[in-house]
Amino acid sequence: MNRVRCAIYTRKSSDEGLEQAFNSLDAQREACAAYVLSQASEGWNALPDIYDDGGLSGGTLERPALQRLLGDIAAGKVDIIVVYKVDRLTRSLLDFSKLVEIFDQAGVSFVSITQSFNTTTSMGRLTLNMLLSFAQFEREVTAERIRDKIAASKAKGMWMGGLPPLGYRPDGRTLEIVEPHAALVQGIFQRYLDIGNVRLLVDRLNAERIHTPVRQMANGRAFGGVPFSRGQIYAILKNPIYIGEIPHRDQRHKGLHKAIVDRQIWDATQTLLAGHVPGVRRRSNTASGSLLAGLIVDDTGEKLIAAHACRAVSNGGDNGKVRYRYYVSQSAHHGTSEGKGTRIPAREIETATIEALAAAFDDPMALMQRTGIPLELPDMERIFSTSRATAAMIRKRDPHILRAIIAGIVVHPTEVSIELLMAAVAQHLSVSPPPDADTIITLACPVRMTRTGHRLRLVQNDGRSVAAAPPDASMIKLLVKAHKWWGQLQRGEVTVRELAEAEGVVKSYVTRVVRLAFLAPAIVDDVLAGRQVATIDAKRLAFTADLPVSWEEQTKYFGMGV
Structure with missing residues (x-):
């Protein structure tokens, strides 16, 4: 007969009477021990460890003995938890559902000896499922109340928390202007109207050494002090908070805070933005689909520019021709190279880059560890959701995200190095970068260059093509x-x-x-x-x-x- 290890847990809300030689905790433990003894024929055996929480409320899970019990459960030292009543474990239905989830993961059952509640039986599990259904109902009702509260508050123009936009700091349920940062925001709007291009605006800000201001989060952690990314600039230029409005889903409400940007400047900015596709250069190389134009260099630092060639075919293409795209060494393209230079099929290096980048965002924990961004457990669900959405957009070849994240690509004979902007990576993980983090992260892509006849190809380490090619x-x-x-x-x-x-x-x-x-x-x-x-x-x-x-x-x- 297998030995069933039973842990007896007891709790008393008040300190009253605990000084007595035989108190309520002793009575609970004695009754539970007697019940365990009655099940000796089933192999039940009470563990010698004492899990007593005296003078502690059942409204919280932060109880020393309970936490010690949960630790022993995680370590696989317990098979069944025995309590006098269910409310000895917790008085909260939500906390109860959390405990049940922990018990299920560890394969642990629990028994309430005075309420005929035993999850080792089918009836006990039925009762448990009914309680958990009520817990789920309570969670959903609470979530609805919170959503309604947020919607009603935003309709009144209130700030409902979170990271405030650059130029503001929280002031109760509204926002207070931070003058130096507000001046920076106004300058960004004005520069954009002067330049008319976000990419050139970022270049201008970097040339003028204008970086994101160092700010502090509510927990005291500092962030900022890094170059602006195009994604950040777009977020600033499109944020209606700067004209004194509070957005909520597809609606906007007049806010309680003051505006930073004049309405005329805002309208002019939105009109200009509407005429541009974020992150896409208005040149022929982008129109032809060269996503990485201007980002690639070879191992000597020479730029590779987007180019194409048309070849005649017997049965396809416009006018019997097929267009092939390449990234070519600048000197070779202009006929000034003494050697052959580098000429890589565009589809291959674009596919390798996109797959490596998407794979990195598919595993946000590894990416955050690589970048040194600390992982907070409460943020995990949000980070995973944002990261996987980013990976999906990367695989869709979204030029906005690609150009916001990628600082440059270096093609070596044995690998491709993808340089990523730390600030943009953090933004697309919905986290803040560490204040002392490097501005550039290097991602190694395990592909190599090889020659097939007179052509230079980019292949995987096993020799197979990087891009899924049509049959030859x-x-x-x-x-x-x-x-x-x-x-x-x-x-x-x-x-x-x-x-x-x-x-x-x-x-x-x-x-x-x-x-x-x-x-x-x-x-x-x-x-x-x-x-x-x-x-x-x-x-x-x-x-x-x-x-x-x-x-x-x-x-x-x-x-x-x-």
Whole structure:
């Protein structure tokens, strides 16, 4: 029979009578011990540890003995908790539901000996579920009250808490203007109207060494003192609080606070913003989809600019042409490079960058640890929600987010380094960066450059293409030809010499192509799906001198079908 470890918990709200030799706690423990003894046939055994909370209210979970009991539960030292009455554990239905969740996670049951409440039985679990349903109902009603309270308060123009916008500090249920910061906000609006471009405005602020002011949160933690990001500038320019209004969902209400920005300046700013797409340069490279234009350099520090080339095809594209985008060394593009320079397919480096960045935001805890941003448990749900929403927008290739977060990209022969702005990363995690944090975070992307013929490709470390490529038409055509020729030879319709003469090729070429009819099926599947290794093309496939006969050796030789 398995031994069932039973922990007896007792509590008394007042100190009265605790000095007596036999008090209420002793009576509760004795009754519980007797009940445990009555269940000895089931293997129940009372633990010697004493969990007594004397003179402590049941309205809080912050009780020494209860916390010690929860610690022992987490350590796997307890199987069943025995109490005199349920209210000895807690008088709060919400706290009760929290405790039940902890018990469930640890696989622990509890018993109230005077109320026939036993979660080791089906009836006890039914009763528990009914109580938890009421707890959930209470939570939802409370949440509705809070939402209604917030909506009513904002309708009256009240500030309902949170991090105040730059230029204000909290003053009860309203906001008080911080004059030096307000002047900075007014300057940002005026500069934007003068320049008309957020990216250039950020460059201007950085050139003038105008950074975000150092401010303090309610818990005393300082933040700020870093360069403005484009995301921060957009947030300032679009915030109606600066014209004395309080936003709530899709509505705005007249606020109790004073405005910082004049209404005419605000209207002019919104009109100008409406004519621009955030984070997108109004140039042809952006129109053609070059998301990273102006951000990429090679390992020597030379800029890679967005370029494209049109190639004629027999059956696709406008006017029989397909447009290919690249990022090319500036000197090579202008014909001033002494060497070959760097020329990377745009789709490959954009895909590698987007996937690496999205993967980082998919794991916000690792990202925060990497950046040194402290993680507060109450903020975890909000951080995870914001981070995953950011990852989703990155995968949708949102230019606003990409250009707000990425400071630069350095292409090395063996990896790609993505430099991120700390302030923007923190903003898209809904947290504040540490005051002593670096302004730049480097994210390593495990890809490398390799040559396929005369082309420079960006591939994963296993040699596969970074971007999901469409099937290679020339390779598929070669495989079709191999099976067609082998079928003709097998049926005795032609000889190798006759086939070579009919196709206008030499006999050795026919022999090389026919070998491909015996490729491993897994390799053929990879070619048809476009999953071939980036260094393999139709020419290498056909002219491989020592093609293995074994399918297993073929997959190892080409690095495909594995």
